[in-house]
Amino acid sequence: MTAQxxxxxxxxxITVYTExxxxxxxxxxxxxxxxxINIDSLNTSPSEIESIHRFNIVIxxxxxxxxxxxxxxxxxxxxxxxxxxxxxxxxxxxxxxYKVPTDVIAEKASVERLLRENGARAVVIRKDxxxxxxxxxxxxxxxxIKVLQPYGLIEFVRSARVAIIKHSDGFNxxxxxxxxxxxxxxxxxxxxxxxxxxxxxx
Amino acid sequence: xxxxxxxxxxxxxxxxxxxxxxVALLDALIAEGVDTIFGxxxxxxxxxxxxxxxxxEQLTHILVRHEQGGIHAGQGYARxxxxxxxxxxxxxxxxxxxxxGLADAQIDSTPLVCITGQVFAHLLGTDxxxxxxxINITTPVTKWNYQVTDATEIPEVLAKAFYIAKSGRxxxxxxxxxxxxxxxxxxxxGYIPCSHIRSYRPKPIVxxxxxxxxxxxxxxAKKPFIIWxxxxxxxxxxxxxxxxxxxxxxxxxxxxxxxxxxxxxHPQNVGMLGMHGNYGPNVMTNECDVLIAIxxxxxxxxxxxxxxxxxxxxxxxxxxxxxxxxxxxxxxxxVWGDCKExxxxxTRLLEPKQHTGWLARFRExxxxxxxxxxxxELHPQSGELxxxxxxxxxxxxxxxxxxxxxxxxxxxxxxxxxxxxxNTRSNITSGGLGTMGFALPAAIGAKFGARDKTxxxxxxxxxxxxxxxxxxxIMQSGIxxxxxxxxxxxLGMVRQWQQLFHExxxxxxxxxxPDFVQVAKGYYIDGKSISDRADLAGALQEMLSHKGSFLLxxxxxxxxxxxxxxxxxxxxxxxxxx
Numbered sequence: 001m002t003a004q005x006x007x008x009x010x011x012x013x014i015t016v017y018t019e020x021x022x023x024x025x026x027x028x029x030x031x032x033x034x035x036x037i038n039i040d041s042l043n044t045s046p047s048e049i050e051s052i053h054r055f056n057i058v059i060x061x062x063x064x065x066x067x068x069x070x071x072x073x074x075x076x077x078x079x080x081x082x083x084x085x086x087x088x089x090x091x092x093x094x095x096x097x098y099k100v101p102t103d104v105i106a107e108k109a110s111v112e113r114l115l116r117e118n119g120a121r122a123v124v125i126r127k128d129x130x131x132x133x134x135x136x137x138x139x140x141x142x143x144x145i146k147v148l149q150p151y152g153l154i155e156f157v158r159s160a161r162v163a164i165i166k167h168s169d170g171f172n173x174x175x176x177x178x179x180x181x182x183x184x185x186x187x188x189x190x191x192x193x194x195x196x197x198x199x200x201x202x
Numbered sequence: 203x204x205x206x207x208x209x210x211x212x213x214x215x216x217x218x219x220x221x222x223x224x225v226a227l228l229d230a231l232i233a234e235g236v237d238t239i240f241g242x243x244x245x246x247x248x249x250x251x252x253x254x255x256x257x258x259e260q261l262t263h264i265l266v267r268h269e270q271g272g273i274h275a276g277q278g279y280a281r282x283x284x285x286x287x288x289x290x291x292x293x294x295x296x297x298x299x300x301x302x303g304l305a306d307a308q309i310d311s312t313p314l315v316c317i318t319g320q321v322f323a324h325l326l327g328t329d330x331x332x333x334x335x336x337i338n339i340t341t342p343v344t345k346w347n348y349q350v351t352d353a354t355e356i357p358e359v360l361a362k363a364f365y366i367a368k369s370g371r372x373x374x375x376x377x378x379x380x381x382x383x384x385x386x387x388x389x390x391x392g393y394i395p396c397s398h399i400r401s402y403r404p405k406p407i408v409x410x411x412x413x414x415x416x417x418x419x420x421x422x423a424k425k426p427f428i429i430w431x432x433x434x435x436x437x438x439x440x441x442x443x444x445x446x447x448x449x450x451x452x453x454x455x456x457x458x459x460x461x462x463x464x465x466x467x468h469p470q471n472v473g474m475l476g477m478h479g480n481y482g483p484n485v486m487t488n489e490c491d492v493l494i495a496i497x498x499x500x501x502x503x504x505x506x507x508x509x510x511x512x513x514x515x516x517x518x519x520x521x522x523x524x525x526x527x528x529x530x531x532x533x534x535x536x537v538w539g540d541c542k543e544x545x546x547x548x549t550r551l552l553e554p555k556q557h558t559g560w561l562a563r564f565r566e567x568x569x570x571x572x573x574x575x576x577x578x579e580l581h582p583q584s585g586e587l588x589x590x591x592x593x594x595x596x597x598x599x600x601x602x603x604x605x606x607x608x609x610x611x612x613x614x615x616x617x618x619x620x621x622x623x624x625n626t627r628s629n630i631t632s633g634g635l636g637t638m639g640f641a642l643p644a645a646i647g648a649k650f651g652a653r654d655k656t657x658x659x660x661x662x663x664x665x666x667x668x669x670x671x672x673x674x675x676i677m678q679s680g681i682x683x684x685x686x687x688x689x690x691x692x693l694g695m696v697r698q699w700q701q702l703f704h705e706x707x708x709x710x711x712x713x714x715x716p717d718f719v720q721v722a723k724g725y726y727i728d729g730k731s732i733s734d735r736a737d738l739a740g741a742l743q744e745m746l747s748h749k750g751s752f753l754l755x756x757x758x759x760x761x762x763x764x765x766x767x768x769x770x771x772x773x774x775x776x777x778x779x780x
Contacts, residue, residue, distance in 0.1 A: 019401050023337055023347070030342050071525040077346045077366055080401045181398045 007062040011040070013085045013092065013163045014070060016055035017047060017171055019078040028055065028079070031072045037061060041094075043160035048170050052080065058161050080178055085165055092163035096141035097123070098132045098148050099155040105130055108151060118144045129154060218389035223353030223379065224253035226390050227317065230360035231261060233393040236288050238262045238650050240275040244292025245332055247319025249384035251290075264650065264679050267671040269296050271643035273303025274669070277312045278647025281630045282605055282655070284438065286367050287647065289316045294332030297339075297378070302637055304343040304374050309634030310459060311436060313372035315363045323351040323380040336378045345373030353386035361396035370404025371523040372436055406524065408539040408547065416518045416535045417551035419492050425560050426452045427490035429475055429483070429504075432459035432633075433497015433521060433541055440464070440626045442545040443496065449549055451556040453564050455483035457498050458614075459633040462623035466602060472564040476504040477768045478615040481575075481777060482567030484768060487512050488775040494518045497541050500530040501634065510773035520544050574779045575765050580620065586759035587735060589616040589688050595738050596658065596686075597622045599746055604656040605630060605648050609641035609665035612694035615764045617660045628655075639668030645683045646675055656684065656746065663689040663715045673725040676751050684745050685727075685753040687718055690760050698763045703770075722753040729753035 018024055025044065032039050040058040047054035059066070066084050074082040102125060105111055111130075115121060120134040134144055141158055221229070227250060231239070239261055243251045254263060266272040269291045276287030291300055297318040307314050321330040337349050346366045348359055356379070363375045420426055428450075434443045440463050447454050447464060453472045456463065464471055473480030475487070484506075487493065493515040498504070505511045508530060516534040519527055520541050527536040537544050579590030593616060596604075602622030608614040608631040623629055630648050632640040645659035666687050676683055693711040700708050719729040728748060732741045738756070745754040768777045 022349075023341065026338060027341050034342065068525070068529060071527075071529075075523065075525045077399065077402045178400050 007064070009060050009062050011058055011060050011087050012063070012066045013087065013090045013161070013165075014055070014057040014059065014066065014073070015083045015085070015163065015165060016057065016073055017080040017082075018053045018055065019080070020051055020053050021078045024076070024078050027076055028057075028073055031069060032057075032059065035065075035069075037065070037069070041160040043162055045162065049172060049175050052171065052175065056161055056163050081171070081174065083165060083168070085163075089167070090163040090165050092137070092161050093135050094138060094141055094159055094161050095133065095135045096144070096156065096158040098134075098144060098153060099129050100132070100148050101152050101154065102127060102130045104151045114147060118147060120144060216391045218391050220387050221390040222249065222253065223350075223356050223383045223386050223388070224250045226353065226356045226388075226393075227360060227379070227384075228253055228257050228261065229390075230357055230364075230393050231288060232257075233395065234360075234364045235285070236261065238264060238279060239288045239290055240264045240266055240272040240279070240647060241290030242266055242269050242272055242292070242296060243290070244294075244296045244319065246293035246321055246381050247290060247296070247317070247379075247384070249381060250317065250319065250379070262650075263290075264646070264675060266643065267674040268669070269299035270302055270639070271646075271669055271672040271675060273300045273307070273314070273316065274637075274640050274643035275647030275650070275672075275675070276314050276316070277303060277307050277310075277640075278607060278630055278644030278649075279651035280307075280312050280314060280647075281644070281651070282627055282648035282657075283651030284627065285651065286313045286315055286364055289314060290318075291316065292319045292332065293321055293336070294334045296332075297336040298334055300376070301339060301343060302635075304340055304376065306632055306635040306637045306640065307374035308343045308345065310632065311372050311432065312374065313367040314374040315360075315367050316374060316376045318376060318378045319384070320349065320378045320380045322382045324382070326351075326380070336376070340376050343374070344376050347376040347378070349378040349380070350383050351380045353383045353388045356383065357390070357393050358396075361394060362399060365396035365399065366402065370402075404522075405540050406522065406538045408537075408543055410547075412535055412537050413544065413547045414551065416494075416520075416537050417548055419516055419518060419535060420450065420452075420494060420548075421551075421553050423492035425486075425490045426450070426492040426494060426557065427483075427486055427515075428452050428454035428494045428496060429457070429487070429498060430454060430460045430463060430496040431457040431498025434460055434463040435497075435626055437497060437522065437541040439497075439542040439545055442542060442549070444468075446545050446549040446552070449554050450552045451554070451558075451561075452494070453486075453557065453561050455480070457501070457504055457633070458618045458629065458631055460498060461618060461629035462626045465624045466622045467624075470561065472561070473568070474619055476501075477506070478619065478764050478766065479504075480568070480619070481571040481766050481779060482564040484766070484774040484777045485567060486564060488514065488773065490515050492516050492518065494520070495531075496520045496545070497522075499523075499526050502530075505530060506768045506772055506774040506776075510775070520548075571766065571779065579616075587733065587738065587756060588762055589613055589690075589758050590620050591735075592686070592688060592738065592742075592756050592758065593617055593620040593660075595742050598739070599742055600656060600658070604628065604658050605652060607631070607641050607645040607648055607657060607659045609659075609661040610636045610638045610695075611662045611665060612690070612698065612762075612764050613660055613662045613688040615695075616688075627652075638662075638665040641665060642669050642685065643672045643675070645685070646672060646679070646681055649681050649683050657682075658684045658686060658746075660686050660688065662694060663687055663691065663718075664693045664713050666718070667713075667715065670721065673722060673727060676727060677725040681751065682749075683751050684748075685722075685751065686745065687753065687755045688758050689715060689718070689755055690758050690762070691715070692760060694762075695764070697761070701761070701763070702767075718753060718755045727751050727753055729755065731755040731757065733757035
């Protein structure tokens with residue numbers, strides 16, 4: 001197989017709108033684990049609609065696999081809708097916290113410079129340690145690790161990714177359709193079938 | 203306050219009565235039209251069984267001998283009747299014994315509602331006696347599951363359970379009910395069936411343009427080929443399907459789960475697909491120009507090697523489950539929807555045709571298969587009995603009217619290949635999961651689901667020993683099931699593979715059996731064992747005309763192989779006749 005034949009894997013952001021139901025996280029997670037696919041990042045949060053939850057899942061896979069996974073997720077009874085997007089189709093952020101010894105930082109580095117250059121802010125400053133916070137893309141949060149490592153980085157943690165879909169107009173209008181016994185075509189339509197037009201012109 | 207209460211409109215004051223969660227559960231079952239429950243009691247489900255004691259006139263409870271037998275019986279019942287199968291089991295081991303049946307029902311889309319007892323809610327997570335995390339164990343093998351810890355949830359959850367189990371692509375649902383919820387008294391307002399769940403879309407809207415595109419492809423096709431699966435049966439669309447087949451004149455082949463949607467003898471029925479299917483349908487899959495897949499999911503046992511499967515064909519795929527579209531085979535036109543709706547729409551747009559020449563080519567392959575495989579299998583002149591001739595003789599007597607329940611292995615493939623099916627829902631087998639031990643309990647359930655039919659369970663000597671305890675269920679319930687064991691003293695299918703692909707290294711496939719007739723006798727079931735060709739027809743006749751259950755053991759050739767065969771990793775067109 002040449003490099004060109006290799007299916008192209010990239011990061012995909014899967015957005016899942018669901019009912020708030022115990023056990024649903026497991027039901028969704030096993031769709032990935034069953035196929036031995038690692039979840040790079042998983043975040044659950046409320047959505048723009050009360051009682052509807054939103055999962056942000058990041059995996060590195062080919063679009064073909066992601067499409068199949070998305071359909072399997074959408075098939076679950078308590079899942080309302082699934083979207084998948086590449087990184088350029090979403091606005092996304094991750095949050096990171098860094099704990100470093102205050103004395104080292106104060107002595108050896110200009111805290112102010114660190115904060116400015118890395119877009120960080122100090123969350124806590126205590127005599128024994130300081131906690132910095134930064135948000136951004138992976139490269140940005142990674143960059144600060146490298147900067148702080150020489151100053152005795154004690155602890156580091158990064159959050160899951162949260163992502164907003166650029167072209168999405170949200171779920172408020174859709175949910176009213178879902179609540180109808182006989183919803184309109186758009187809601188009931190499989191979004192993944194919509195972009196199939198190309199197939200028919202073959 | 204008093205005046206305010208008086209002003210309330212009378213309609214808003216719902217009539218309630220105090221009942222226990224257990225009574226609400228049984229009330230839900232009756233409201234859903236359930237007449238038969240397969241179950242096994244135990245500590246954590248005792249309140250439900252206590253309530254059931256007073257419902258024996260409305261609900262028949264069949265006491266099985268093992269929960270796996272219970273759930274397979276529930277599957278057999280669902281498959282023969284088209285209704286939802288209902289199974290009761292207790293917590294812990296009772297519930298875990300359901301798992302094989304759940305997996306089987308999930309992969310074969312069988313509607314089930316399983317009720318498991320669970321320890322008291324306050325004991326959850328404490329490793330209490332017979333506590334198992336049933337919800338998490340069964341999540342991958344259920345369409346939906348839910349744990350009830352409060353009795354007030356029961357009516358709504360049961361309504362959802364039945365709705366989810368039977369709507370859309372059917373499947374098994376498990377409801378785990380803690381003992382306190384079974385006992386708890388609450389104000390019961392009556393049962394309201396469920397017909398809508400916000401997040402659940404069982405029936406897709408049919409898109410006209412796809413129907414039109416599909417019709418255009420089919421109308422222009424020179425060599426169209428229909429392959430159908432269980433979806434036709436599950437959608438109750440047999441007559442709609444027949445109309446399409448007959449108007450279009452297209453040859454049609456079936457997966458084992460789809461057998462019987464049109465009769466075996468239908469002139470356009472060209473046979474069985476898949477690894478041990480017929481020669482023509484497999485070869486022609488790679489020759490047709492338009493492949494029309496209806497309610498089937500391109501299982502690997504049907505497709506063989508995927509990258510060499512129907513690559514020359516444009517594929518029209520009719521399925522109710524969007525996740526099946528493009529899952530294994532890239533579709534040219536996806537007709538997503540309930541085939542009960544999509545088939546008539548498609549038929550209307552099709553031009554009436556007769557693909558006589560194309561159909562004749564299937565018959566040419568038939569003749570080769572007949573000569574090289576079938577004649578020897580069905581009409582051997584000497585030597586030991588073959589499985590095929592047993593099925594042939596059975597056909598002669600049942601005329602294709604019986605429900606055939608098969609287990610898993612060589613006898614299953616032979617039975618599916620050669621049994622005659624005049625009617626829908628008359629081939630009951632474990633297709634996707636391949637569960638040995640399925641047939642005996644499933645046959646019991648199938649008979650409860652179709653009392654007016656003759657039910658014949660065809661089982662291998664290996665599979666029978668996996669669930670033979672269910673002879674006890676037959677004994678106690680008095681149900682009439684004909685049990686036919688095709689005994690080749692081997693785990694035959696594995697042996698066949700070892701012979702063909704592992705240099706005849708027969709590793710642990712040599713299985714010994716008890717005297718099955720004596721075992722049956724121990725359960726007060728009459729039986730007979732034969733090994734001579736001369737006795738076959740008479741013994742089959744005796745089995746079928748016997749009043750009540752009967753076990754017939756037929757000693758068949760030890761080392762016969764099932765052919766044709768698409769070897770693993772090969773394309774369907776590389777099917778071997780010997």
